[in-house]
Amino acid sequence: MKIYVASSWRNLLQPAIVSMLRSSGHEVYDFKNPAPDNTGFAWREIDGGWDTWTPQQYRAALEHPLAKRGFKHDMDALRGCDACVLVLPSGRSASWEFGWALGQGKIGAVVMFEKCEPELMYLGNPILTSPDELFDWAEFNSANCK
Template identity: 50%
Template sequence: MARIYAASSWRNEYQPWIVQTLRNAGHEVYDFRKPFNGRPGFAWSDIDPDWQSWSAKKYRELLTTSPIAAAGYVSDLRAMEWADTCLLILPCGRSAHLEAGWFAGRGKRCLILTQDGEEPELMALLATDICISIAEVIARLNS
């Protein structure tokens, strides 16, 4: 059984199904949408509904001073430390790629789940494995 950090995006419609499939296969999975701490997952709109119009200065300020951002960061970082495996579920955003890079840099297992139509990334070679189906992910986790 693996302890998995599922790195993805709120916009990835497959993420909830993948988390549940991994749990059904007997793995423990951190779901950023429903963190272990029982709070709702972090969303920029919780800080400011108009977050998409922020300047770079406002983004930096709120990232470093908002208690909501701090709580979301600590929740995800603790889960990353807890996990022995990262599953980067594509498509996803920049945060998920930073998380996967953290796992690779720490020498922890990092799997990428990709699909047809995803843009190739050279640095995906940092990952332990690149999988093209959830069945392949589960097989790698069980090996």
Template identity: 50%
Template structure:
């Protein structure tokens, strides 16, 4: 059984389904949409809505307690996990998360699908899977 940090996007409709699938296969999974002892972080939580300046973004990120709480919840889960799974499509934060996990020596898996933009640095991941079944099989190994 793996402790999995599932890195993805709020906009990815497959994220809740993938959390459930991994759990049904006996894994512990951190769900950033529903973290323990908290609620999932969204930019609306700190009243940062486009258009905003770079200075406004930086100020909100560095000073808003909700940004700190959201970051700490996710980063604690990244440290807790022994495996990172990147579920595409996703944004920059999820890629930073998986990159940190790769650098920390944790097992990393990317789940891609037809139509995704190719990414050379995906070679940092231990495995690149093209179906949820491949992810489940990779986690068994």
């Protein structure tokens, strides 16, 4: 099964989730390493002062070739995935990716191994609270995805 893992760059659990799913035989997209020659997109590649941008500077930065390349990598992976796993805590981009995937009819699950702020809109998707639940979910959906 092709799985898109959506999370935050700051989430220390994200690399372990990618590893666990890959070790179970799944093809997993890792936004931190989307391709052999690509360590993922970061705003600092465009401008080291990205965190002080005005709305106009942000809008202009979205047109930068590096931003467009990063967006294309992520969107191509989202379009091609069978399932999207949202690893909490996450940020705005991951929430958008998860919602987009669900809107396209992809399978979804939320990984919440630690206490997080509740979110009503996760209703209808499994909340996986341990590695065993994640493995079981992936195995079940992989068998039913074929």
